[in-house]
Amino acid sequence: MIVTKLNEEFYLQSCLNAAKELIGKVLVRKKGRKIYSGIIVETEAYLGDKDAASHSFKGMTKRNEHMFGAGGTAYVYFTYGNHYCVNAVIGKPGVAHAVLIRAAEPVTGIEPMKKNRRTENIYELCSGPGKLTQAMEIDGALNGASLLGNEIYIAEPDSAKKRKLVQTKRIGITKNADVLYRFIDSESPFVSRVNYRKILRSQQENKSKSG
DNA sequence: TTGCGGATGGACT
DNA sequence: GTCCATCCGCAAC
Numbered sequence: 611m612i613v614t615k616l617n618e619e620f621y622l623q624s625c626l627n628a629a630k631e632l633i634g635k636v637l638v639r640k641k642g643r644k645i646y647s648g649i650i651v652e653t654e655a656y657l658g659d660k661d662a663a664s665h666s667f668k669g670m671t672k673r674n675e676h677m678f679g680a681g682g683t684a685y686v687y688f689t690y691g692n693h694y695c696v697n698a699v700i701g702k703p704g705v706a707h708a709v710l711i712r713a714a715e716p717v718t719g720i721e722p723m724k725k726n727r728r729t730e731n732i733y734e735l736c737s738g739p740g741k742l743t744q745a746m747e748i749d750g751a752l753n754g755a756s757l758l759g760n761e762i763y764i765a766e767p768d769s770a771k772k773r774k775l776v777q778t779k780r781i782g783i784t785k786n787a788d789v790l791y792r793f794i795d796s797e798s799p800f801v802s803r804v805n806y807r808k809i810l811r812s813q814q815e816n817k818s819k820s821g
Numbered sequence: 822t823t824g825c826g827g828a829t830g831g832a833c834t
Numbered sequence: 835g836t837c838c839a840t841c842c843g844c845a846a847c
Contacts, residue, residue, distance in 0.1 A: 654840070663840070673831055690841055691828030697840085710840055740841050782840050802841095 613638065613765035618758060621681030625700040625707035629655040630793050632698070634773045636765045637714055639746040644722050646746040648714030648736050649767060651798040654780045655791040656697070658706035662785035666706030676754040677706040684762055686743070686753040693740030696748050698757055698764065712739045712781070712792075715800040719746070738802040773797070 613636060621628065632653050639646040656664040658677070665674040665687070676685045677699055685697040685708050697708035714736040716723055723735045723745040736742040743749065748762065757763050776796040779787060781803060797813070799806035 656840075665840075668832090671831070687840085688829065689839055691830085691839090693841060695840060712840085738841070744842095780840070 613768065615758065616764045616766070618680075618682050621698065621700055621757070622702065623700070625655045625657055625709060626791065628698070628700045629653040629709045629791065630775065630777075632709055632711070632764065633775055633793050633795055634767060634770060636717065636767050637711060637746075637762075638765055639748055639762045640760055641747045644719055644747075646719035646723060647717045648742075648746075649717060649800075650711055650714050650764070651773075651795040652711075652713035652801045653793050654710040654712060655793075656708050656710060657791070658701075658708075661789075661791075663780065663783040663787065664706070664708075666708075667785075670706070674706070677708050678704055679754065681705075682757045684752050684755045684757055686748060686750055686755075688750055690740075694743040694749050695739040696743055696752070696762075710739060711742065713737050713794075713800055713802045714742055715798060716745070733799055733806040737800055737804075737806070741802075 632650050635650050636647050637650055658664050658666045666677045670678050676683050679699055680703045681699055681701050683699040685699050686694055688694050697710045700707040716735050724730055727735050727745050735745045752762055755761055773795040774797045776794050777790045778792045780792045794801045799809040
């Protein structure tokens with residue numbers, strides 16, 4: 611697969627714009643000989659000191675220090691005692707903005723993903739932030755890694771499919787919960803907290819109608 | 822469709 | 835020491 615890695619400039623734009631632009635891009639994670647990749651279909655923006663839901667709202671701690679790093683850094687944190695979430699840090703050093711990558715459509719490494727997730731259902735591999743990190747073997751060791759390196763990065767897809775972008779409220783938070791900082795590909799059955807069977811069914815129906 | 826256990830680290834008392 | 839966090843899976847109803 612020919613991929614063009616996103617450059618530093620991409621990670622220096624506004625956080626909301628980056629969150630929107632990341633839909634349809636490819637998240638790549640290399641672990642030994644295994645290459646995991648997936649099309650990003652769901653993101654959330656966290657706007658640092660302007661956003662009470664953001665980990666960095668109250669300033670820097672040892673846990674969130676990489677959010678204050680340069681744009682293009684990975685911020686991986688552990689939560690609820692049992693899973694990791696992965697963010698792309700956005701902005702110049704000191705600007706603690708980040709985009710949480712919540713869901714992806716698996717492209718390569720699907721067999722090892724199934725093993726990691728202990729399921730054969732491809733819709734259950736990356737359809738949530740905790741699932742995605744488990745499937746792709748992303749953990750705390752990648753916290754602070756550069757997204758311009760080779761272990762984990764984001765790239766342009768080789769064929770850009772049209773995505774139907776929808777902006778919604780964020781999930782799983784209580785503070786500043788009303789703002790529309792979540793972006794999803796509303797036609798994808800791979801986003802979190804949806805009934806993928808329903809989406810597949812309606813797409814089948816549309817197909818049979820049109821031809 | 823709702824509800825709770827899981828199992829760890831950081832912030833705060 | 836206690837509380838709770840950018841959630842997931844499974845068990846009841």
